[in-house]
Amino acid sequence: MWSVISCFQLVCIPSIKLYSQQIPSQQLKEEEQINTQSVNTFVYRTHTCGELTINDINKNVQLCGWLQFKRMEAFIVLRDSYGVTQCIIYKQKLDLLKKLLSLPYESVLKITGIVMPRPKHKCNPNLKTGDVEVKIESYEIFNLAMSKLPFNISNFNEAKEFLQMQYRYLALRYPKLQNNLKIRSWVTMKMREYLINQCGFIDVVTPILFRKTPGGAQEFVVPTKQLGRFYSLTQSPQQFKQLLMVGGIDRYFQIAQCYRDEGSRNDRQPEFTQLDIEMSFVDQENIINLTEKLIENSWPKFLEPLQIPFERLSYEEALEIYGTDCPDLRIPGRIYNISKMIGKDLNKPYEVYVTVFPQKKQFLTKSVQEQFINLSTQIFKNATLIQLGISDLKLEILKDLFSKSSREKITNFFNLKKNDVLLLTYGLKAEARQLLGKIRVDFTNVIESAGEAIRSCVFKFVWIFDFPLFAINNKTKVMEISHHPFTQPHPDDLKYLCTDPLKVRGLQYDLVINGSEIGGGSIRIHQKDLQKEILKMLNIDSSEMFYLLEALDSGAPPHGGIAIGLDRYISIICKASSIREVIAFPKTIDGCDLMSGAPTLISEADKKLYHIETVDNNTVTKVAVV
């Protein structure tokens, strides 16, 4: 009984906690409708390690794979990308047996043998190959593995992420990573099929080596053999896709690599992948509809079903109802602005927001409350949080803030009961609702960490639209663009552009899944004068983008598009805990490749070739003076 069950567990659910939400590879394959024969073309094997069943009894087969297990001095388990197969070597073949059993785990073999039924009581109904085993006739050793690998693939204890990144070629053998990469490939292919075969899009490759985009994210620079001249690595194909529209390429898409040298975040890499779409002669509604159909057509069927159209919220609605422009609609309920309800109790310009978690008092422990207060006071200077695990219904604790009548209104409106949790914020509107939005998500996480489900176990998509075109940067107090300077202002608000720009909405739309922004786009400015005006308002030197302005003056069609962050989107589909689980060779959050040690020092010859010297920031001036 040992082998069958345990080997299945190791392959398909090596760590129950981490893998429980993983999609078994078999399920994926059925979705893909891959004829399993297809992967046995142009290759040494006759079958994969994941396909033999009782229908193959007595067949002569050749399997290639990794030595995953050996036990009871007779069995080995061979693993490849498609599954595992138990192989048995009979005692008569003593020489073969001895040698085979002496091989290190993870050595690479070709097994030639005959498919046999397993004894009934040793079958594993959970494993596709669980009813059979291969009687080994002969085998070939392709390659030995070193005897002690940094970590064991068939280990219940998954290696630490650091080790997995250092020995990525080993970590890739985990079924989890294998599955994630397969899902990624499958989903992106379905996207391509929809865009090209259904909608007539053209897949166009655009350059990475280009010139700096003024006013955007920090871009990597690349020195050239031309003294003092550098390329920048494009942060997105934004300008190219607009130029393609001017060039009459009606419907463009690309799965593009993008480069940004930005601060560390768990869901960002210095290089990332983006599904990039642009169309001519479209409005916001067109792009939203296309995107929904695209996602519907590339949605894996083994996931919870998808409903289109997705919900929609204006930016203002999202903030007023959820306190964030990335709402997680899986969390039931909302926040309420009760400022009107409580009338004159609070001084203007303060506003009051409330949300209630029925019967969750037990989770609002003292340490949780402290944690929330810390967060509240650290980040939100102009809003105050009150947390109330309700013991009686008199809300005496609020008496310094509200009159008795207001307190009763609150109790009635929310139909408060003992053991409910009431969370309330007051202060400047922007901060009060944002603070409550954040605490609401955090408290949901607290409850779920303690084992009680709050979120419905589905994917919730929502479009956010009607963003303000401009925003004031909190630190610099300077007016900035919210999306990017190519976003078309809402036609109804053009009249405010000069007089009251903060009132102007942009034709911009973000797609949010489960509280994560995974895509966004806009209708672009297609008229030169307006584009010039916007750049001027943002103090961006328009001469840096002379070619784009000239292009807009050369017959530019109305156009718009969207970009989906594929790493993040796929990681949500795969229910992965980080984008690094859906990237074959990820970097750390400070941009290092732990496997190779990149970035590294370079040679003097390279520096000379590119006319650069490395200088410590402090010595720059000194050298220049000398």
Next chain:
Amino acid sequence: MWSVISCFQLVCIPSIKLYSQQIPSQQLKEEEQINTQSVNTFVYRTHTCGELTINDINKNVQLCGWLQFKRMEAFIVLRDSYGVTQCIIYKQKLDLLKKLLSLPYESVLKITGIVMPRPKHKCNPNLKTGDVEVKIESYEIFNLAMSKLPFNISNFNEAKEFLQMQYRYLALRYPKLQNNLKIRSWVTMKMREYLINQCGFIDVVTPILFRKTPGGAQEFVVPTKQLGRFYSLTQSPQQFKQLLMVGGIDRYFQIAQCYRDEGSRNDRQPEFTQLDIEMSFVDQENIINLTEKLIENSWPKFLEPLQIPFERLSYEEALEIYGTDCPDLRIPGRIYNISKMIGKDLNKPYEVYVTVFPQKKQFLTKSVQEQFINLSTQIFKNATLIQLGISDLKLEILKDLFSKSSREKITNFFNLKKNDVLLLTYGLKAEARQLLGKIRVDFTNVIESAGEAIRSCVFKFVWIFDFPLFAINNKTKVMEISHHPFTQPHPDDLKYLCTDPLKVRGLQYDLVINGSEIGGGSIRIHQKDLQKEILKMLNIDSSEMFYLLEALDSGAPPHGGIAIGLDRYISIICKASSIREVIAFPKTIDGCDLMSGAPTLISEADKKLYHIETVDNNTVTKVAVV
């Protein structure tokens, strides 16, 4: 009669010389089997400018596009990515008419109107929309174009390439470029469909920001915020794909961007696109077979049909028969080593090669002969060329070289006739055959430039295999690797590795089309010790690739693959004169983007951020000394 024919010519064959071999967009679309309705979803128009026919008479339609022509004060021609439609505005609508006719060419419009049959004598049977015109009811101006564009799209004289690159967004409107990009998208999609849907490959994205590959092409470097540390832009996914095989990803492919900072060539860009394939448990035959099926499955049907299997030549055969390892098999005939035939006439180690062009004496003018002699003496120091436009059959001119009997043998063997051209080289074997191979192609080009076809108008594929693993660099006299240091030596030749390495063949194969190498691959070394040995032989510091060696020691399967240079391959399929005609935003051969001016100067802030200073090569030492 004017409008219909001329507008078709302008759109589909703007320059007869250049476009005569172009594939009409209509033909491509039939191949694509795109439902023409598909491109009218999510968009303002009801139809494209390329689809209306007599079947649409009386339909109310909306077309969006560019104002290509206006004439006879009544007609305009509207163009979009899919074709052109003639529109007519009746004199009754005088206001509309006046305004419309005053618009600059290339302005962007939406036309609303009714489809009408054209008068019989004005139909254009060569144009899909040639039987109809749209009676304009109203129109909307989306955008005006400036009145004088740098060049006119509807001009018989195509703009110079320099201008096309500077105003790329205009050049993209040429039907030629539109078609090329469509074909590129179509072919790459068919490749993906074959690899994923038919063969179960996984599309995996690998990083561009990595560490330098020792011993390869010059790689671009990218400074980071870490003092003195740089990424290199990967020159190909070679290492990653091998690591994926070690990681158990059984069948990988990627359409990858690659970066090499190499010398200028007409068929190279600093960034280029490669179809990159790798498989485990394969031999050379498997990869060759897969590639042939892949090309067959993605071959546009409107091209001359393809025959697989492709021809095959060993490296030695290719040189002996064609004098090159990139033979153009469209040229009939071959070169002959006649050293044996002429016996002792020539001193060893000289060898003699001959090729004959029957009845082509007229093309071997004095200036052509001079040109060939110049080339011969400049490049080939150890071989001599003799060119003979045959007047009589006595070959007296060869009498200083060959005895009468030898000359007669030559005459008889080649069945020489008056007015034949006999080209002969003698000298060191390697140079004599290479020289003749080159002159043979050049003379073919001379004849074809003069208007006489030599090449059969088809695609000729050939595999070259059994390359020598090592070669002596002509300049440095140092032994180098022919392909790359990961190529598996031929098992039959392993015995020579230490004693006579130049005798060792590699398991390497190149795919050549029409004399251009468009792809190549190899079976890789999958054993650490052998890999270490090869690196040592090449004086490559193996510690720079410690992770690859560790990976080979961790259970690496036998594996191999291929890479197809997509830019070049597509340019051959499109019969384009340069790869720049199949790249949306190409760079000049010195790596400049003429549209944006990249590479450009960067800011002091960027230099400070990345701890670099720009230095003139000459002053590097000076600063260091100070």
